[in-house]
Amino acid sequence: MSWGTKIVASVALMLLAALIALIFEGADRVIQARIQRRLGPPLSQPFYDLVKLFAKESLLPSDALPWLFSGGPVFAAASALTIFLYIPIGSLPPVLAGGGDFLLALFLMFLSSFALILGALAGASPYGEIDAKKELDLIASCSVPLSVIASSLAWFAYRQGLPGAPFSLETFVAKPVWSVAGWSGIMGLIILAAAFLSLIPALADRVQRNIFGGSSRHFSGRTLLLSRLARNFRTLAFCSVFVSLFFPGSMGRFLDLRELALFSVDFLFFWVKVFLVQTVAVTWGGAFLGRFKNSRLSSFYGVAVTGVALAGLLLLFLDARL
Amino acid sequence: MSTLFFLLRQACRKRLTNLFPFPHMPESLIEALHVVQEGGMEMNRPLPTPPSLWGKVAYNRERCTGCGNCLERCPSGAIEPSADKKKVEIDIAFCCFCGRCVDSCPVSALAMSDEFLCSSLDRREMRLADSGPLRLSGEGDLWSLERKR
Amino acid sequence: MDVLTLPLNPSGSLEPLAITVSLDGDRIVDARIRHGALHRGIEEMALHWNLFQVLPLAERICGFCSLSNALTFARAVETIAGIVVPPRARYLRTLFLELERISSHFLWLATACHIAGHEALMMAVLSLRERVLDMLEGLTGKRSNCGVAAFGGTRVNLDDADIKALEEMIAFYRRELPPLQEVLVEGPLLRFRLQGVGVLPKEVAVRHGVVGPVARASGLYVDLRWSSPYEAYGDFDVQPRQVSDLMGRSRGDAFDRMVLRIMELRQSLEIIETLLQGIPGGNVLAVKKDRRLAALLRDAEGRALVSVEGPRGESLQRVTLCRGKIALSSWTLRSATYVNASSWPLLLRGEELSDVALIINSTDPCIACTERLFPLRPSPVPEMAPLRLSSAEDGEAAKEVAP
Ligand code: SF4
Numbered sequence: 081m082s083w084g085t086k087i088v089a090s091v092a093l094m095l096l097a098a099l100i101a102l103i104f105e106g107a108d109r110v111i112q113a114r115i116q117r118r119l120g121p122p123l124s125q126p127f128y129d130l131v132k133l134f135a136k137e138s139l140l141p142s143d144a145l146p147w148l149f150s151g152g153p154v155f156a157a158a159s160a161l162t163i164f165l166y167i168p169i170g171s172l173p174p175v176l177a178g179g180g181d182f183l184l185a186l187f188l189m190f191l192s193s194f195a196l197i198l199g200a201l202a203g204a205s206p207y208g209e210i211d212a213k214k215e216l217d218l219i220a221s222c223s224v225p226l227s228v229i230a231s232s233l234a235w236f237a238y239r240q241g242l243p244g245a246p247f248s249l250e251t252f253v254a255k256p257v258w259s260v261a262g263w264s265g266i267m268g269l270i271i272l273a274a275a276f277l278s279l280i281p282a283l284a285d286r287v288q289r290n291i292f293g294g295s296s297r298h299f300s301g302r303t304l305l306l307s308r309l310a311r312n313f314r315t316l317a318f319c320s321v322f323v324s325l326f327f328p329g330s331m332g333r334f335l336d337l338r339e340l341a342l343f344s345v346d347f348l349f350f351w352v353k354v355f356l357v358q359t360v361a362v363t364w365g366g367a368f369l370g371r372f373k374n375s376r377l378s379s380f381y382g383v384a385v386t387g388v389a390l391a392g393l394l395l396l397f398l399d400a401r402l
Numbered sequence: 403m404s405t406l407f408f409l410l411r412q413a414c415r416k417r418l419t420n421l422f423p424f425p426h427m428p429e430s431l432i433e434a435l436h437v438v439q440e441g442g443m444e445m446n447r448p449l450p451t452p453p454s455l456w457g458k459v460a461y462n463r464e465r466c467t468g469c470g471n472c473l474e475r476c477p478s479g480a481i482e483p484s485a486d487k488k489k490v491e492i493d494i495a496f497c498c499f500c501g502r503c504v505d506s507c508p509v510s511a512l513a514m515s516d517e518f519l520c521s522s523l524d525r526r527e528m529r530l531a532d533s534g535p536l537r538l539s540g541e542g543d544l545w546s547l548e549r550k551r
Numbered sequence: 552m553d554v555l556t557l558p559l560n561p562s563g564s565l566e567p568l569a570i571t572v573s574l575d576g577d578r579i580v581d582a583r584i585r586h587g588a589l590h591r592g593i594e595e596m597a598l599h600w601n602l603f604q605v606l607p608l609a610e611r612i613c614g615f616c617s618l619s620n621a622l623t624f625a626r627a628v629e630t631i632a633g634i635v636v637p638p639r640a641r642y643l644r645t646l647f648l649e650l651e652r653i654s655s656h657f658l659w660l661a662t663a664c665h666i667a668g669h670e671a672l673m674m675a676v677l678s679l680r681e682r683v684l685d686m687l688e689g690l691t692g693k694r695s696n697c698g699v700a701a702f703g704g705t706r707v708n709l710d711d712a713d714i715k716a717l718e719e720m721i722a723f724y725r726r727e728l729p730p731l732q733e734v735l736v737e738g739p740l741l742r743f744r745l746q747g748v749g750v751l752p753k754e755v756a757v758r759h760g761v762v763g764p765v766a767r768a769s770g771l772y773v774d775l776r777w778s779s780p781y782e783a784y785g786d787f788d789v790q791p792r793q794v795s796d797l798m799g800r801s802r803g804d805a806f807d808r809m810v811l812r813i814m815e816l817r818q819s820l821e822i823i824e825t826l827l828q829g830i831p832g833g834n835v836l837a838v839k840k841d842r843r844l845a846a847l848l849r850d851a852e853g854r855a856l857v858s859v860e861g862p863r864g865e866s867l868q869r870v871t872l873c874r875g876k877i878a879l880s881s882w883t884l885r886s887a888t889y890v891n892a893s894s895w896p897l898l899l900r901g902e903e904l905s906d907v908a909l910i911i912n913s914t915d916p917c918i919a920c921t922e923r924l925f926p927l928r929p930s931p932v933p934e935m936a937p938l939r940l941s942s943a944e945d946g947e948a949a950k951e952v953a954p
């Protein structure tokens with residue numbers, strides 16, 4: 081691809097991802113309301129919110145570092161959107177392919193979280209600081225199992241000889257890891273998938289109890305909008321990475337389609353899968369789990385989920401040995 | 403697991419909320435209500451209320467003897483002597499729907515109706531000088547404590 | 552040690568309290584709680600009103616213990632005036648006290664679920680609560696603040712259809728409560744969230760003199776219905792429920808308080824069930840004629856100290872009547888939360904900041920009831936023109952707000 085097409089494709093994809101993130105948020109709210117036996121807002125509510133927040137004044141705390149305070153959310157939203165450039169959508173290759181795009185996606189995810197936290201810290205309020213610190217703690221403890229999962233998958237892909245670079249998402253999409261695993265391998269993969277799934281609600285800000293309204297408390301107007309968008313984009317990106325890793329498979333190939341039909345069917349199928357994952361992990365997971373205090377969550381993710389992920393790694397290891 | 407089943411069951415059950423007056427808030431509620439009045443739109447009815455509901459006070463001016471019992475009993479000072487000092491007037495805006503005036507009236511000139519939508523843009527509309535003869539339970543939608551005693 | 556002192560706004564505790572916490576990292580080393588945001592001057596107001604007006608006022612001190620407060624007041628006045636409540640009215644009062652307890656405990660459960668982040672469970676609990684509210688609405692005409700209490704009896708009477716409806720309600724709860732209990736008590740989620748939070752050991756509970764469900768969850772046998780039965784409670788088995796009966800042991804933490812309240816819900820249903828079978832006939836008012844009641848109250852003089860076990864524990868009132876007027880000469884209220892609040896700093900110490908709301912809520916605080924006990928300091932009242940609300944055009948509807 082030439083640079084020009086790449087830029088056009090990137091912008092188009094980012095806009096599309098933003099749109100889908102908002103639609104999914106609306107759907108999330110409707111389903112949540114259904115679980116609570118309410119009607120819930122209309123599907124278009126996130127768009128109304130967007131317009132409303134956009135029109136509101138963005139307040140700047142007097143002690144804040146202006147560039148970091150307002151730049152943090154912008155950066156967070158932008159880096160979360162960039163992730164989509166590294167994710168193969170359906171049968172389409174990612175716009176910016178590279179050898180280590182899986183790691184890059186995770187890195188961008190954390191970058192986006194950190195940018196938001198830095199923005200909150202720049203607000204120079206003790207309340208924002210407390211929540212930001214808690215969030216930092218949680219993200220740090222989430223990164224442990226996530227890196228275990230990532231490296232075990234890559235190792236397994238490399239070991240079983242999946243074609244392509246081991247850390248590339250395309251490798252996992254081209255040939256599902258499930259197809260090269262034996263019984264214990266499948267067990268291990270299921271465990272890893274469950275561990276990955278359990279991380280999604282935490283990163284979607286669904287299971288932690290934010291006493292002061294979370295790290296986005298001091299944002300208002302456009303900065304609040306961006307911080308919320310960043311969270312939505314991150315959730316969507318996370319679900320997409322999950323789909324690419326554990327839930328590949330092409331509808332178009334199954335239906336024996338070609339060319340444009342193949343691409344478009346797979347494209348739609350991909351978003352349907354992402355929607356399913358998001359509904360299960362974020363909407364239902366959030367409603368099921370409730371909110372926990374951050375110290376318990378940190379120990380849960382840092383110890384229990386890491387342990388589970390290590391068990392998965394062990395099973396994969398056994399599978400590769402046998 | 404049981405929690406999950408509980409939530410699944412709950413998600414499948416009927417919606418709890420009654421979407422009164424409209425499922426989603428219209429741009430202007432007053433305009434929407436005008437449209438409803440002209441028959442241009444359907445409105446969700448409020449939930450049915452039990453006949454025993456304590457709504458707005460109803461007052462039969464004719465029957466009132468002006469004894470002033472209710473004046474003494476009203477905790478919120480909603481009842482005032484009328485201009486000619488012979489009867490009373492009730493300011494619904496002050497009423498806290500306690501029903502004490504109904505209790506105290508020796509001639510049953512007061513009753514709690516089951517009308518509960520009593521907001522108004524004009525404060526003077528909230529002053530009740532007479533609501534005609536009371537229809538006690540069995541005859542209509544008004545209810546008095548008499549029945550329960 | 553680097554201690555950060557931070558005032559928590561009501562969104563941090565979900566109650567109108569001014570809490571100042573000293574934090575070491577995430578741990579609370581000290582907490583100071585200042586009341587007073589909800590002081591409405593009710594006691595002062597009551598001194599200027601007549602007794603008939605004060606009764607609905609007592610009802611409106613708090614929405615969820617409204618009957619307990621009103622009934623305590625009515626009982627105090629009856630004690631002074633020597634009015635004997637007829638048996639049927641005593642049963643009805645018991646019935647409504649238990650209905651109120653059910654509604655209040657359900658509301659507490661819903662709040663606990665809300666603070667634990669289980670919005671879906673909260674809605675489930677609230678939908679169950681709806682049934683008892685409908686019942687109250689059907690019986691009394693109001694869902695809360697239902698003016699049941701009257702001097703010398705109750706203002707409502709039941710007929711056979713009402714009793715049948717009550718029995719249906721009990722059957723409904725018999726059916727719907729066990730699945731909820733399974734989720735809340737046996738399920739792992741709330742246990743993970745609530746267990747070990749806000750522990751109040753038995754010895755400390757005794758020392759702080761806590762009352763109501765908080766004391767019972769700490770393993771104390773504190774229940775006025777049992778220890779000094781009033782109204783019709785003497786006729787039933789109202790043995791205080793203990794968490795250790797159900798869970799094997801009790802620790803006195805937030806989880807135990809939840810379990811205890813669920814047990815008390817079932818106890819209330821049992822009480823109502825037995826009550827309905829033996830409800831005596833007769834009058835519900837001791838003094839039917841208004842004029843006679845007024846005369847009785849006018850002649851009454853003296854003071855009484857009366858307490859009633861409300862949903863949150865003992866609600867105590869000291870009432871003094873003056874002779875020659877149907878009016879109070881003093882009125883002091885001490886609600887259950889006033890007593891329980893003394894344990895809050897202790898409960899909060901050593902806990903995490905995220906748990907402040909959870910811990911304070913686990914004692915089922917009712918700030919509206921609590922902040923009635925502050926002595927009004929006599930200070931010179933500045934001269935002020937009476938507040939007038941007048942309609943735009945004419946002065947006809949003008950009206951003084953002064954009581
Ligand atoms: S219902 Fe109560 S507040 Fe209303 S007018 Fe009658 S006595 Fe006064």
Ligand code: SF4
Pocket residue numbers: 465466467468469470471472473489490506507508509510511512
């Ligand atoms: S108590 Fe009845 S009769 Fe007496 S003034 Fe009031 S409404 Fe009239």
